[in-house]
Amino acid sequence: MPLLSQDKINRLPERAREVVEYRKSGLSLNHIQGCSLGCSYCIRHTYGLWDENQPRALMSDAEAVEELVAHRYFQPHVTPIQLFNRATEPFLPKVRPHTFAVLENLDARELTNHVLVITRHKLTDDDADQLNQLRHLKVTLLFTYSGIDNPKIEPYPSHIAAESLKLMSAPEVRKYRTVLYWRPLVPGLNDTDEHLATAFELSKHADATVFTGLFYRGEIAEYYKANGIPEPYEGTARRKIVPETLERRVLDAFSSTTALFRKTSCAVSYAHGLPDYNGHVGIRELCDICPLSQLERCLNAHRVPSAEQVRDVARVLPEARELEVVDITGRAAVVSGLWEEQPRYFLQHALGFQVHDERHPHHANRHGRADIGWKGTPA
Numbered sequence: 001m002p003l004l005s006q007d008k009i010n011r012l013p014e015r016a017r018e019v020v021e022y023r024k025s026g027l028s029l030n031h032i033q034g035c036s037l038g039c040s041y042c043i044r045h046t047y048g049l050w051d052e053n054q055p056r057a058l059m060s061d062a063e064a065v066e067e068l069v070a071h072r073y074f075q076p077h078v079t080p081i082q083l084f085n086r087a088t089e090p091f092l093p094k095v096r097p098h099t100f101a102v103l104e105n106l107d108a109r110e111l112t113n114h115v116l117v118i119t120r121h122k123l124t125d126d127d128a129d130q131l132n133q134l135r136h137l138k139v140t141l142l143f144t145y146s147g148i149d150n151p152k153i154e155p156y157p158s159h160i161a162a163e164s165l166k167l168m169s170a171p172e173v174r175k176y177r178t179v180l181y182w183r184p185l186v187p188g189l190n191d192t193d194e195h196l197a198t199a200f201e202l203s204k205h206a207d208a209t210v211f212t213g214l215f216y217r218g219e220i221a222e223y224y225k226a227n228g229i230p231e232p233y234e235g236t237a238r239r240k241i242v243p244e245t246l247e248r249r250v251l252d253a254f255s256s257t258t259a260l261f262r263k264t265s266c267a268v269s270y271a272h273g274l275p276d277y278n279g280h281v282g283i284r285e286l287c288d289i290c291p292l293s294q295l296e297r298c299l300n301a302h303r304v305p306s307a308e309q310v311r312d313v314a315r316v317l318p319e320a321r322e323l324e325v326v327d328i329t330g331r332a333a334v335v336s337g338l339w340e341e342q343p344r345y346f347l348q349h350a351l352g353f354q355v356h357d358e359r360h361p362h363h364a365n366r367h368g369r370a371d372i373g374w375k376g377t378p379a
């Protein structure tokens with residue numbers, strides 16, 4: 001893999017240069033950027049990286065792991081890590097050796113953190129063998145599957161991810177866990193009864209299933225328009241979109257299974273027999289589809305922090321100097337004074353408790369999703 005020259009790195013958009021970035025489900029490592037699969041809704045659109053269709057490294061794997069573990073947001077054994085989830089596909093042939101190099105490096109440090117690896121690529125028995133060598137990390141493979149068969153939207157067909165999920169879930173004894181990452185669910189595109197029934201059949205192979213909608217942000221909407229792809233929504237939104245009626249139909253289609261989740265962290269935690277690391281159990285309406293044994297696990301781990309504890313955890317972060325704890329309930333700590341999302345995720349994972357920003361209120365029963373498609377809210 002060619003290393004980008006410093007000059008080229010300097011010319012990358014600012015966010016793309018940030019190799020370690022906190023995202024909702026974990027601290028994300030992205031020292032390789034660029035992908036050839038071309039999914040139209042790719043988050044790369046929002047980083048100014050869409051045109052990078054070949055993977056390039058910004059630094060060596062060893063340097064990247066050093067940067068990750070030395071990062072002020074990283075806590076050994078606590079911080080969930082996401083590998084190459086923002087700018088490339090971890091199992092592209094050129095990227096795969098780097099994926100394993102990072103996993104092996106972290107594992108050799110005897111770290112037990114969750115590591116989430118999201119893929120839609122073809123995987124092989126060799127991948128299973130190599131993952132089974134890891135001794136400490138809690139690895140979860142999340143297989144992105146949508147069932148969308150429009151090659152303009154998804155040039156790399158969804159059935160490959162389905163086959164990889166089956167292959168990697170088949171061994172009875174394995175170190176890693178598998179999740180069917182059923183997304184993006186888009187009304188009118190991949191939500192017929194047949195689509196739902198196919199996803200349900202596929203979910204039987206996985207340790208857990210998450211369903212989510214589409215991040216339909218401005219940059220992605222523009223790409224849809226420019227390429228003549230029918231736009232699924234009239235508005236764009238900060239959060240993922242799952243309309244209420246679609247959610248009801250999904251729950252009905254999956255009524256005979258218990259391993260269905262609305263939140264990625266819930267599915268990952270459940271698959272490892274652990275309580276949700278994002279503390280979603282405070283938002284109890286999220287848990288109505290969860291197995292009772294898992295609910296109990298999450299409830300047992302749930303601790304409502306005091307304002308002093310929240311401030312204490314934040315003290316190590318210079319960017320949290322203006323933090324104010326506005327309110328604490330059994331559901332979440334509401335804070336102000338954080339000008340970006342990353343420190344908030346740090347607090348949330350350090351406390352195992354939901355931390356919300358006063359500027360972005362969460363609506364009851366909306367499960368942290370965008371307002372579009374829910375009754376009584378502006379579209």
Ligand code: SF4
Pocket residue numbers: 261263266267269270275276279280281282286287288290291294295296298
């Ligand atoms: S009980 Fe609630 S918080 Fe825990 S995994 Fe289930 S849905 Fe998530």
